[in-house]
Amino acid sequence: KNQVEQSPQSLIILEGKNCTLQCNYTVSPFSNLRWYKQDTGRGPVSLTIMTFSENTKSNGRYTATLDADTKQSSLHITASQLSDSASYICVVSSYSGGYQKVTFGTGTKLQVIP
Amino acid sequence: DGGITQSPKYLFRKEGQNVTLSCEQNLNHDAMYWYRQDPGQGLRLIYYSQIVNDFQKGDIAEGYSVSREKKESFPLTVTSAQKNPTAFYLCASSPTGGASKAQYFGPGTRLLVL
Numbered sequence: 001k002n003q004v005e006q007s008p009q010s011l012i013i014l015e016g017k018n019c020t021l022q023c024n025y026t027v028s029p030f031s032n033l034r035w036y037k038q039d040t041g042r043g044p045v046s047l048t049i050m051t052f053s054e055n056t057k058s059n060g061r062y063t064a065t066l067d068a069d070t071k072q073s074s075l076h077i078t079a080s081q082l083s084d085s086a087s088y089i090c091v092v093s094s095y096s097g098g099y100q101k102v103t104f105g106t107g108t109k110l111q112v113i114p
Numbered sequence: 115d116g117g118i119t120q121s122p123k124y125l126f127r128k129e130g131q132n133v134t135l136s137c138e139q140n141l142n143h144d145a146m147y148w149y150r151q152d153p154g155q156g157l158r159l160i161y162y163s164q165i166v167n168d169f170q171k172g173d174i175a176e177g178y179s180v181s182r183e184k185k186e187s188f189p190l191t192v193t194s195a196q197k198n199p200t201a202f203y204l205c206a207s208s209p210t211g212g213a214s215k216a217q218y219f220g221p222g223t224r225l226l227v228l
Binding site for chain 1: 118120149154155156157158159202204206216217218219220221222224
């Protein structure tokens with residue numbers, strides 16, 4: 001069964017600090033891995049997307065890494081801001097027959113405090 | 115929210131009533147999706163459509179119905195057969211023809227049962 005597990009479930013950090021969120025998956029066959037940011041009561045917004053051959057990808061203060069051998073990914077947030085408070089969702093896709101089947105993690109809820 | 119609109123933002127359903135959630139996109143995407151989000155769970159796929167006049171059941175289609183008469187529109191009807199409809203509903207779209215295609219999400223509709 002395809003699964004995506006994220007840790008920690010929730011995290012509180014001080015403004016300006018860095019943090020790292022983890023994602024482990026058992027999706028097969030692997031196509032790509034995405035990190036989304038979801039503000040409370042809003043739809044998710046894509047931060048990064050990585051395919052099998054990519055080890056790291058950055059989007060401003062967000063840097064995602066992927067280890068396809070161990071089936072692990074991390075999202076590193078540098079110099080956190082209050083606006084980073086949100087849920088971060090790891091999504092892993094399989095692709096066959098022209099259609100993506102996506103498996104969503106349950107998310108890590110990040111709270112950045114002053 | 116990437117050119118996808120959902121309405122209404124909040125919807126109240128009475129027992130035994132069917133309600134329809136609207137989803138419209140102007141991104142010229144072929145594929146559209148409906149997900150349900152419950153607290154503490156990852157997004158779960160209800161229905162998806164890869165092309166106009168065609169749609170497929172997702173993992174939790176029971177009690178829901180959809181139509182795809184136009185490329186831009188993918189309405190979801192929550193029928194009286196859905197016994198636990200209270201949730202946050204998210205519509206998404208994506209281009210087809212490649213594996214590395216991120217899904218763009220709408221702002222969501224929160225459905226509550228009276």
